[in-house]
Amino acid sequence: xxxxxxxxxxxxxxxxxxxxxxxxxxxxxxxxxxxxxxxxxxxxxxxxxxxxxxxxxxxxxxxxxxxxxxxxxxxxxxxxxxxxxxxxxxxxxxxxxxxxxxxxxx
Amino acid sequence: xxxxxxxxxxxxxxxxxxxxxxxxxxxxxxxxxxxxxxxxxxxxxxxxxxxxxxxxxxxxxxxxxxxxxxxxxxxxxxxxxxxxxxxxxxxxxxxxxxxxxxxxxxxxxxxxxxxxxxxxx
Numbered sequence: 106x107x108x109x110x111x112x113x114x115x116x117x118x119x120x121x122x123x124x125x126x127x128x129x130x131x132x133x134x135x136x137x138x139x140x141x142x143x144x145x146x147x148x149x150x151x152x153x154x155x156x157x158x159x160x161x162x163x164x165x166x167x168x169x170x171x172x173x174x175x176x177x178x179x180x181x182x183x184x185x186x187x188x189x190x191x192x193x194x195x196x197x198x199x200x201x202x203x204x205x206x207x208x209x210x211x
Numbered sequence: 212x213x214x215x216x217x218x219x220x221x222x223x224x225x226x227x228x229x230x231x232x233x234x235x236x237x238x239x240x241x242x243x244x245x246x247x248x249x250x251x252x253x254x255x256x257x258x259x260x261x262x263x264x265x266x267x268x269x270x271x272x273x274x275x276x277x278x279x280x281x282x283x284x285x286x287x288x289x290x291x292x293x294x295x296x297x298x299x300x301x302x303x304x305x306x307x308x309x310x311x312x313x314x315x316x317x318x319x320x321x322x323x324x325x326x327x328x329x330x331x332x
Binding site: 106136138140147148149150152159189191195199200201202203204 | 258320
């Protein structure tokens with residue numbers, strides 16, 4: 106079965122840029138979404154179709170996808186961005202989630 | 212506003228079945244596929260499958276095939292997920308999540324609040 110790999114944790118200082126990667130075989134040929142999940146809340150979509158932002162998601166969130174790696178970039182990271190982040194790809198109309206990355210803003 | 216409201220927490224014995232409901236409001240129910248996602252304590256989300264509210268067609272994750280049934284009632288804008296042969300590994304939060312568009316390319320843009328299912332003897 107298809108697998109997506111994320112680093113367990115990423116740390117960033119407030120105002121700096123955070124990058125979270127997601128790796129999978131041939132991932133660049135698939136559409137990737139990104140979700141964040143704050144403690145005790147449901148996941149929320151922040152990027153879809155590799156690099157599109159849903160309405161209401163700040164411009165500081167951006168995405169890219171090429172080769173075997175997709176990347177979520179958060180520019181000017183704020184304390185409110187601290188959360189778990191999950192990538193998700195489509196494999197023959199089946200959704201696959203990555204294991205998640207805990208983003209710490211310190 | 213667009214929202215998905217799920218049924219309340221359930222406690223089940225091993226071997227039993229559970230049926231979770233997800234009532235949609237604020238949009239045309241039949242226009243968006245509905246996904247179901249399981250999240251075990253301390254773990255990431257795990258996709259279970261989706262139902263097409265218009266046709267009733269379904270696609271299930273291989274892991275849950277044979278044990279999960281997803282249905283809908285368009286008259287009350289509600290989707291259902293039934294999981295049978297429960298084990299302790301099914302103790303988790305179960306979410307319904309709306310597909311933003313084509314279920315194979317768009318993300319899950321609206322999520323329910325989650326339903327806790329506890330499996331315990």
